[in-house]
Amino acid sequence: MANNKIQPRTLAGFMELLPNEQILFNQMKEKIQKSYEKFGYLPLNTPIVELADVLLAKAGGETEKQIYRFNKGEHDLALRFDLTVPLAKYVAMHYGELSFPFKRYQIGKVYRGERPQKGRFREFYQCDIDIIGDTELNNLYDAELPNVIYTTFQELGFSDFTIHINNRKILNGLFSSLNLTEISTDIMRIIDKIAKIGEENVIKELSALGVSSEAISKIMNFIAISGSNDEKLNALDNIGITDELFVKGLSELKEVVKCIRLFGMSENNFMIDLTIARGLDYYTGTVYETFLNDYPELGSVCSGGRYDNLAEYYTDKKLPGVGISIGLTRLFYKLNELQALKFDKRAIADVLVVSASDDISVCLPIATKLRNSDINTEVYMENKKIKAKFKYADKLSVPFVIVIGETELETNTVSLKNMSTGEQLQISIEDAIKIIKGTN
Amino acid sequence: MANNKIQPRTLAGFMELLPNEQILFNQMKEKIQKSYEKFGYLPLNTPIVELADVLLAKAGGETEKQIYRFNKGEHDLALRFDLTVPLAKYVAMHYGELSFPFKRYQIGKVYRGERPQKGRFREFYQCDIDIIGDTELNNLYDAELPNVIYTTFQELGFSDFTIHINNRKILNGLFSSLNLTEISTDIMRIIDKIAKIGEENVIKELSALGVSSEAISKIMNFIAISGSNDEKLNALDNIGITDELFVKGLSELKEVVKCIRLFGMSENNFMIDLTIARGLDYYTGTVYETFLNDYPELGSVCSGGRYDNLAEYYTDKKLPGVGISIGLTRLFYKLNELQALKFDKRAIADVLVVSASDDISVCLPIATKLRNSDINTEVYMENKKIKAKFKYADKLSVPFVIVIGETELETNTVSLKNMSTGEQLQISIEDAIKIIKGTN
Numbered sequence: 054m055a056n057n058k059i060q061p062r063t064l065a066g067f068m069e070l071l072p073n074e075q076i077l078f079n080q081m082k083e084k085i086q087k088s089y090e091k092f093g094y095l096p097l098n099t100p101i102v103e104l105a106d107v108l109l110a111k112a113g114g115e116t117e118k119q120i121y122r123f124n125k126g127e128h129d130l131a132l133r134f135d136l137t138v139p140l141a142k143y144v145a146m147h148y149g150e151l152s153f154p155f156k157r158y159q160i161g162k163v164y165r166g167e168r169p170q171k172g173r174f175r176e177f178y179q180c181d182i183d184i185i186g187d188t189e190l191n192n193l194y195d196a197e198l199p200n201v202i203y204t205t206f207q208e209l210g211f212s213d214f215t216i217h218i219n220n221r222k223i224l225n226g227l228f229s230s231l232n233l234t235e236i237s238t239d240i241m242r243i244i245d246k247i248a249k250i251g252e253e254n255v256i257k258e259l260s261a262l263g264v265s266s267e268a269i270s271k272i273m274n275f276i277a278i279s280g281s282n283d284e285k286l287n288a289l290d291n292i293g294i295t296d297e298l299f300v301k302g303l304s305e306l307k308e309v310v311k312c313i314r315l316f317g318m319s320e321n322n323f324m325i326d327l328t329i330a331r332g333l334d335y336y337t338g339t340v341y342e343t344f345l346n347d348y349p350e351l352g353s354v355c356s357g358g359r360y361d362n363l364a365e366y367y368t369d370k371k372l373p374g375v376g377i378s379i380g381l382t383r384l385f386y387k388l389n390e391l392q393a394l395k396f397d398k399r400a401i402a403d404v405l406v407v408s409a410s411d412d413i414s415v416c417l418p419i420a421t422k423l424r425n426s427d428i429n430t431e432v433y434m435e436n437k438k439i440k441a442k443f444k445y446a447d448k449l450s451v452p453f454v455i456v457i458g459e460t461e462l463e464t465n466t467v468s469l470k471n472m473s474t475g476e477q478l479q480i481s482i483e484d485a486i487k488i489i490k491g492t493n
Numbered sequence: 494m495a496n497n498k499i500q501p502r503t504l505a506g507f508m509e510l511l512p513n514e515q516i517l518f519n520q521m522k523e524k525i526q527k528s529y530e531k532f533g534y535l536p537l538n539t540p541i542v543e544l545a546d547v548l549l550a551k552a553g554g555e556t557e558k559q560i561y562r563f564n565k566g567e568h569d570l571a572l573r574f575d576l577t578v579p580l581a582k583y584v585a586m587h588y589g590e591l592s593f594p595f596k597r598y599q600i601g602k603v604y605r606g607e608r609p610q611k612g613r614f615r616e617f618y619q620c621d622i623d624i625i626g627d628t629e630l631n632n633l634y635d636a637e638l639p640n641v642i643y644t645t646f647q648e649l650g651f652s653d654f655t656i657h658i659n660n661r662k663i664l665n666g667l668f669s670s671l672n673l674t675e676i677s678t679d680i681m682r683i684i685d686k687i688a689k690i691g692e693e694n695v696i697k698e699l700s701a702l703g704v705s706s707e708a709i710s711k712i713m714n715f716i717a718i719s720g721s722n723d724e725k726l727n728a729l730d731n732i733g734i735t736d737e738l739f740v741k742g743l744s745e746l747k748e749v750v751k752c753i754r755l756f757g758m759s760e761n762n763f764m765i766d767l768t769i770a771r772g773l774d775y776y777t778g779t780v781y782e783t784f785l786n787d788y789p790e791l792g793s794v795c796s797g798g799r800y801d802n803l804a805e806y807y808t809d810k811k812l813p814g815v816g817i818s819i820g821l822t823r824l825f826y827k828l829n830e831l832q833a834l835k836f837d838k839r840a841i842a843d844v845l846v847v848s849a850s851d852d853i854s855v856c857l858p859i860a861t862k863l864r865n866s867d868i869n870t871e872v873y874m875e876n877k878k879i880k881a882k883f884k885y886a887d888k889l890s891v892p893f894v895i896v897i898g899e900t901e902l903e904t905n906t907v908s909l910k911n912m913s914t915g916e917q918l919q920i921s922i923e924d925a926i927k928i929i930k931g932t933n
Contacts, residue, residue, distance in 0.1 A: 072597065
């Protein structure tokens with residue numbers, strides 16, 4: 054390359070796919086969108102750039118360090134780092150114009166200036182849904198979300214996944230009954246790591262936090278409750294904790310489980326998991342994590358939960374909500390790497406039309422006929438040998454090639470080649486359309 | 494609002510829609526995407542943030558002033574201001590992995606820090622398609638693009654639009670024959686404004702530029718050529734200019750017109766327009782502008798053209814291309830303001846399921862049945878009076894409401910209300926599904 058050229062390059066941590074992978078990514082995104090819409094969630098598309106003071110209203114620590122922030126004119130700006138803060142802003146701003154419960158989805162890019170590592174992205178898609186209530190929000194919505202996750206991952210082609218469900222009130226009630234409320238957040242943060250660091254280290258860290266060995270023993274007994282969902286609910290019923298919060302959490306969890314079953318979800322796809330607490334302060338009720346059982350190394354692929362107050366930094370209105378999020382970019386990257394994507398459309402065009410002669414224009418009316426029959430049709434328009442044209446179709450994984458030569462023009466037919474079977478037929482355009490559409 | 498709250502607000506020039514408008518916007522975006530895919534264009538999704546030196550390789554002047562540029566860590570970054578520069582970067586980077594001609598579409602947000610005005614946006618969607626050749630690119634691709642525009646605007650519900658087509662070689666050849674090549678860019682920039690400023694002012698400006706009155710007269714005679722497309726081509730044939738570039742441009746234009754007709758496009762939807770030059774230096778052949786004839790105040794809603802070399806700032810490879818772009822955000826804004834959107838889906842949910850009693854959970858199995866029949870279904874889950882539930886459906890423009898009460902549960906039926914006709918039927922869930930899907 055000459056010295057006066059600028060080296061074309063893409064920033065580390067910013068996913069840029071080749072077309073065949075982009076096609077797969079888009080399919081995944083569309084399947085998620087379709088699943089969200091199946092439950093009636095409304096689309097939002099908020100700006101990627103926001104005023105920094107608005108976006109950072111509640112941030113601090115790690116988030117603030119990772120943010121892309123800059124000045125333009127008199128404005129202090131930042132790129133959004135999630136879709137929840139923009140939702141909070143949006144609901145507070147447009148409160149009077151929205152219908153509650155406000156059910157929205159947003160699928161969009163967010164930005165975090167993390168140190169880039171393999172499989173970690175600085176620009177990535179989040180696919181969020183949230184239901185926001187005005188002052189209150191029925192616990193039944195907490196049961197709808199596992200059903201949305203269930204529908205979404207089925208749509209993505211997975212059947213062996215488990216949605217883990219817990220209720221933070223149960224944990225908080227436990228701590229309250231042990232007089233550990235003040236450090237409950239710290240305790241839950243430690244418990245949350247049990248899968249990663251093991252039981253022994255959890256006990257060590259709890260002890261280091263000053264929790265008495267008696268209390269640790271009760272906590273460990275509690276999180277060791279096992280069995281089927283019903284056995285766990287029974288164990289909680291009989292544990293003898295009368296703390297008000299605990300009782301409320303248990304009752305909510307029971308209702309969520311009951312309604313999940315009414316939705317018709319298979320018992321194989323969800324489980325009560327008393328160990329998950331989601332390491333975020335603001336969850337106050339139901340919490341979710343989702344695991345693909347064949348790919349445990351991915352960690353949770355869809356998480357979320359119930360919070361008491363979405364927009365307290367912007368408004369006095371009480372806006373409780375419940376939501377989930379899929380980190381699509383990382384999920385796609387990992388599944389693609391593991392060759393675990395469950396669908397395989399690799400081409401946009403259903404058919405490539407090529408001329409056997411130098412007169413390419415004979416292909417044009419035929420292409421229009423195909424497109425009018427709702428077939429994605431590409432015409433190869435370079436003057437190349439027929440072999441090069443087939444190679445192009447092959448590289449793009451186009452499933453069919455139509456060849457137009459002298460014979461075809463004379464007999465008003467087309468030659469249709471199925472690129473996977475190699476079968477070639479000389480037939481009418483109408484029959485070709487039927488075959489390409491798979492309706493023959 | 495209490496003093497300790499941060500006022501939630503969105504930056505001027507950043508479109509943020511209410512859900513009912515967002516639904517319309519998304520439909521428009523999806524229709525454009527569908528049209529682009531019908532011609533086999535491959536999807537790309539490049540990062541919004543790029544290295545500033547890469548993004549600004551060829552920029553300067555106005556573009557550079559408008560750009561959002563900032564530092565993060567050791568990086569000098571910028572937000573993309575169009576989708577063409579990222580395409581150039583992409584093709585130069587991935588040259589060895591792409592199949593040529595490389596046909597791609599990209600629909601994404603771009604950023605320009607312009608002074609915000611009504612209908613002008615700082616964050617806006619561009620919907621681009623380009624075909625990039627390796628060393629050369631057949632002129633037939635220039636004829637495909639008007640057909641893509643035609644298909645796209647028909648898909649958007651318009652029939653009365655005109656695609657204006659010209660070839661810059663014709664203009665450049667004219668200037669060459671008048672010995673005005675050196676100032677041809679300036680001349681074309683002036684001519685380009687003829688619709689805005691009128692013939693007289695064009696003459697004045699040309700004169701101010703130092704063009705002789707004899708040459709001005711020839712130029713004005715040239716751009717005054719009128720009549721049908723064939724009459725214009727005839728006039729150009731008989732104008733007596735033998736300049737090589739002119740002859741080549743005319744021959745290209747003739748082939749484009751011939752192939753547009755072969756695609757089956759109506760003569761009403763395109764016209765040769767010798768006055769359009771597209772005020773950009775880099776177009777070298779065919780150029781396009783598109784006008785909605787009922788809304789001339791919108792100006793061109795889809796423009797583009799042929800260029801000789803996409804990525805000369807990054808690579809020595811010669812990569813000619815031809816492309817078009819729709820500025821979706823502005824187009825949506827204007828059409829919405831004029832109430833000129835040609836489609837009216839206003840709801841995501843096809844049906845809202847509500848309980849007539851306090852037991853909302855009876856709705857859940859019914860909702861699953863509807864969703865399994867591919868019906869977008871929302872369950873209203875708050876304990877409100879039935880009237881409030883209908884009001885919610887009404888505000889969201891949901892076309893059907895299903896009510897589940899005691900009678901329905903006893904008789905294994907549902908009450909289905911058509912929200913536009915007011916008609917209410919007590920029928921089986923299977924019949925309700927048929928009616929909602931419009932297949933009854």
